[in-house]
Amino acid sequence: MEYAQQLEELVLSVARDDASDLHMAVGRHPTLRITGQLVPLADKPVLTPEITEGLVMAMLEEAEKKELYARHELDFSFSYKDKLRFRGNAYFQRGYIGCSLRLIPYTIRTLEELSLPDILGEFTRKKQGFFLVVGPTGHGKSTTLAAMVDMINRERAEHILTIEDPVEYLFTQDRSIVDQREVRTDTEGFQIALRSAFRQDINVAMIGEMRDPETISTAVTAAETGHLILSSLHTNSASQTIDRIIDSFSAAQQSQIRSQLSVTLLGVFSQRLLPRVSGGLIPAFELMIANSAIRNLIRENKVHEIDLVIDTSSQDGMMSLNRSLIDLLRTGDITMETALNHSLNPDELSTLSRRL
Numbered sequence: 001m002e003y004a005q006q007l008e009e010l011v012l013s014v015a016r017d018d019a020s021d022l023h024m025a026v027g028r029h030p031t032l033r034i035t036g037q038l039v040p041l042a043d044k045p046v047l048t049p050e051i052t053e054g055l056v057m058a059m060l061e062e063a064e065k066k067e068l069y070a071r072h073e074l075d076f077s078f079s080y081k082d083k084l085r086f087r088g089n090a091y092f093q094r095g096y097i098g099c100s101l102r103l104i105p106y107t108i109r110t111l112e113e114l115s116l117p118d119i120l121g122e123f124t125r126k127k128q129g130f131f132l133v134v135g136p137t138g139h140g141k142s143t144t145l146a147a148m149v150d151m152i153n154r155e156r157a158e159h160i161l162t163i164e165d166p167v168e169y170l171f172t173q174d175r176s177i178v179d180q181r182e183v184r185t186d187t188e189g190f191q192i193a194l195r196s197a198f199r200q201d202i203n204v205a206m207i208g209e210m211r212d213p214e215t216i217s218t219a220v221t222a223a224e225t226g227h228l229i230l231s232s233l234h235t236n237s238a239s240q241t242i243d244r245i246i247d248s249f250s251a252a253q254q255s256q257i258r259s260q261l262s263v264t265l266l267g268v269f270s271q272r273l274l275p276r277v278s279g280g281l282i283p284a285f286e287l288m289i290a291n292s293a294i295r296n297l298i299r300e301n302k303v304h305e306i307d308l309v310i311d312t313s314s315q316d317g318m319m320s321l322n323r324s325l326i327d328l329l330r331t332g333d334i335t336m337e338t339a340l341n342h343s344l345n346p347d348e349l350s351t352l353s354r355r356l
Helices: 003-016 049-057 062-071 120-124 141-155 190-197 213-224 238-247 251-264 292-299 303-311 321-330 336-342 346-353
Strands: 021-024 031-034 037-040 073-080 084-093 096-104 129-134 159-164 177-182 204-207 228-233 265-275 281-289
Touching (some): 003 021, 003 049, 003 084, 003 096, 021 049, 049 096, 062 073, 120 265, 129 213, 129 251, 141 228, 190 204, 190 213, 204 213, 213 228, 213 251, 238 265, 238 281, 238 303, 251 265, 251 292, 265 292, 281 303, 281 321, 321 336, 321 346, 336 346
Parallel strands (some): 129 265, 159 177, 159 204, 204 228
Antiparallel strands (some): 021 096, 031 037, 073 084, 265 281
């Protein structure tokens, strides 16, 4: 069976149907995710174990195949004729191979094109500090980080390092030098690559994801020592992000990490991609800016009060998620049902919506 041809038809369908993801699971039709919804490709045959394995193997190098069979899961990148690029995860379930592919556009869109707030650009102009983009899986964190990194690349002459697993967006060097390192291919891991960066004369580092306390600690230290560090976490809000970082350390280390965060943190941007009434997706977001009040709350272990500061500090550029949802309701971009489904405090949102 010609798996390469079948794979070509499937990846082209992702672009043709403006999908974000392609799922291949035994016993199901190949399935696209379009505007957040799963859509089976009913004109394609139901995937058998043999076909699914053949399609996955058609995307992998020999070393990647060995790692998949040894570890039973694999993060990888896949390019189709330099036209389409995907971030992939292959895995075993019930003894069969499955795979999910996320389309990574070759063109890096600007903050404006992504309907993101201009204030994010201010963080790209900082010389040092720690900035986080957070949110659920599949809600555009990597795309936002890429837009911020490319803004630095276009505006300033800096040495930028990205550490990713796998490398997603490919940057065309402009005013900056941009080095992109992929875990396993170019480095053994995030922490090792970040420690090496201290000897590589970098100005800016983008860490694809902070997965362990060692990486977090090294990133915070890098921000303390004159570097701008951008990264992401799978958390739902700014306050939850602070808690997650601190709780990842032992009790004996938490006081130190709180102190370091209170000094180095620039802000936390939490985003969701919501279905737009007119079609496509639009972001709703929360933005916490680390002003003196926020820094004091982190230092004094009063993280539970951060939400109130965000809600009452719009004059400083902060934005709560509910305020962002209300703005999208006001412009007619989303429905009330969508807003309620994505709000972290639906009761408050309902109260705010009555004032529209």
